[in-house]
Amino acid sequence: MSDSEPATTQSDAVPDPDVDVSPSELIEQAVAWLEAEPDDDIRRELTTLVDAARTDNADALADLADRFSGRLQFGTAGLRAAVAAGPMRMNRLVVRQAAAGLGRWLLDQEATGAMERAAARGVVVACDARRKSDVFALDTCRVLAALGIRSMLHPGLTPTPVLAWSITGLDAAAGVVVTASHNPPADNGYKVFLETGAQIVTPIDVDISEQIGAVDPLDVPLAAEDDHLIQRLDLSWQEAYVAAVPQVRLRPDVPGVPVAYTAMHGVGAETIEMAFAAAGFDPPIPVVEQHQPDGTFPTVSFPNPEEPGAMDLLLETAASSGAAIALANDPDADRLGAAIPQADGSWRRLSGDEIGWLFADHILTNTSGDDRLVVTTLVSSSLLGRIAEAHGVHSEETFTGFKWIGKLALERAEVGQRFVFGYEQALGYLVADRPLDKDGITAAVLMAEIAACAAADGVTLQGRLDALADRFGHYVTAELSVRIPPSEGATWVAAIEADPPAEVGGVAVVGVESYPEANLVRLKLDGGTRLQVRPSGTEPKVKLYGEAVGMEPARLESLLESLAATR
Template structure:
């Protein structure tokens, strides 16, 4: 596979513009060393727009602007923390935001961690095998990706940069194909438009899990972000890949089809302004399906996300343009990826001509029904998360296959799939937040291969003279109608964690007038499960990425409004911020 030439310099630096002197005792931002930290960061910042941003904030702060002072204090309150989701924040100047200095610090920390793992023998030939790097279309993503390669090269570590913008599944799939020691993708996934992020993958093609996240975070913390060594763009340790790995990924997608004899149906599709469109069109063609009918306004990559304020298929309104396209085109099913194409949303037509968006669990049930009905073997394994529906375990038992429930976050599904290799055969994993894995590579959620298989499910339904809704009704008739609901309570992280701990240590006697008959704790997931009289279950956990607590409810053959009432009652007990 041939390589491409290094890109032109990503962003020309301008000559620094000095911050005006301000050393008097009454300077509003001189106290507590804030001024020194701002000036030091500003002088090290490689991007002119970031320097200008700090200059403007500093000038406003010196004039007594309280908002500017508070903004600077917030941006310089510490460092952006690296966790199991990597880094995510708004693209702005300062150590608590996403910018090139923060990315260089993260890359250096990752590089040091790899060098340590190579030295202790836990990762073989890390420097030689190197790191695969990709990026999406968000602001500065290309610069962040290239800087990652340059920092790794300065540490003596090989890097391989995928061309252009790439879906996260292509990056994850390429890690094992290239036998890399790790992978990095610059993306904020489905976060708001102002954000960007930084995900790290293990050599298995799955996202990092504890304790690796803590180890890398500690390594990052030892790096001075203002003094990271960086190599030239044409350094011999940086390899610029061509399109071959995207093509190899696409060539693997048809293997997910279980009924290749069934002809396709019209599929409406939204890329949500992300980077999935080109790859999914290639994947559909390779799988023998017609090109999906695109939502034209959302088809091309655009990091400003002009038609959606929150580019997440789970969010109300995010799929409105897709449903219009599906209705007008006569599609049999409507599919949407999130911006980095590792998640999949879906909607189906109703008898009255309207369209209904499916929940993440409903999509998971459809996949499980199709996969378990069209595969065989008692060594099969399906995996889901604690907060997803319990129905998958019942479906697995009916088919005589293994089922596993793991912590929240797809990284744990990938870990189990990897650990069980040779013992059990992973065939499906999902989490209710629209994450699905319908093959055994990559070991991360993949919205592209999942879209191909969901198109096959719709095609099989039509071939059998039924609808996708009929499929769901048949599942409910066999296993009971599982009803699920979710709620988020926005409170500061520390308050949320204390509330969940209080529920665990002193659980309520009842919720919404229904007695609590059991309490289960999952400290590794920061989750508490309440079992109510009559079979309903409520679950509570702090969000790992946002200042809120998430509530989940499930019951069988219950009025959905009653389930919402139970969530309302639980949410009403939340402490004030």
């Protein structure tokens, strides 16, 4: 599942179209799974499903086919799916298979000389508060230990940025965090990081996936829970991460302002409070109902700050508390949402691009050097490039998915470019040089500083955005998703490339750009509007992105709808 797009249940559970399994074979596979399944609750639900399938119940057979016709594939951020039985769901057998594949890949890296001392350096492991996260994390350690690979397990519940940050500090060969990030409550996931603290990239994800495919999930050796290769870490790495947070502040002389905050039932609250204190800010004003970790997400059906309604309680808290800004982490705290007050007393949720513009303006205004580099993704706003140009610094666009931003930051460092900021429109921001992944905690601290600077200067955050619009033009962005079978999405993109439309919504198409590595096509319309199309790599849908300058949002949305209608 791509961490750069809103998730849906079973986001990585894409059935293999070449797998055609008979009902009897499905039942046979399910029974074999039952014999290996270690958890009673999963055994009970699968037993019920098998019993129904044996009566030729069509729904039960369809459910079995959905679970057993293939296996979860590594998306741009590892594995994600609903917690349930079968190779197309998240469960302990699938996690053990994934851990074994990762371990085998690490051993191969050591054997070929591509990575020194991989087994001894080991893997850092952490988890969030979702269903079975703790046992998934421990099973990962036990599988690695059985392969002779050291593991280091973070205590309790750990934000993803803390896990990623600790990888380089521990000089580990890799990192794993058990989390489904902002997916619906029924899901869990498995995210893998490289030794750099960045997420896995192609072709490494393909190599690991091949290793996983060679492992029988029903027969994965396990070491004992107290094996000497399993090291239990203490809280010192969380404390070290927090101690480094003040480095992101660029105006430490400016006093803080009231900040409303929600952890969205995730694991960010404790670390955020520590981070704010270390940075010299008062604790944020919490949404009490969402402050403690709770994997059932009782107050929000879709714990993603991008989703309509997800930040409603936060906006109520912000309005009643006199906050200057409202901030939201997603459940594993690697994303940041924000809302700002308006002149009429209402609150407006910012788009991911608007947050990115505020960060870019603040960072580039308060740093120096023509070696600076800012990075965004192809589907994010092009305004970042305009801001960078005005400051005389380097800017780059890369593929969708934050792993590509981390990769580009490393590559450009080799030619003397200094990464200072990266973002993607799906609320992912990197405002520090470590970890090389999106970090909603350090981003929250710097956004609190941006709000404080605006207050000290006697302007509003809306005023900051209006000033950027006055300087560069009023940039408008929009998105649209069209649900179609995965194979049809790629076909549609190829058809647009081969025979692009002459016009969209009455506006002439004046240029076409293809990005085959991202499976994306960009149409340039008369007047500067750009429309982009790409199929989701993990969901049965195509995503369309629009950007224009000086256009009414409704008009841009209608252009996307017109493009969608050409399919």
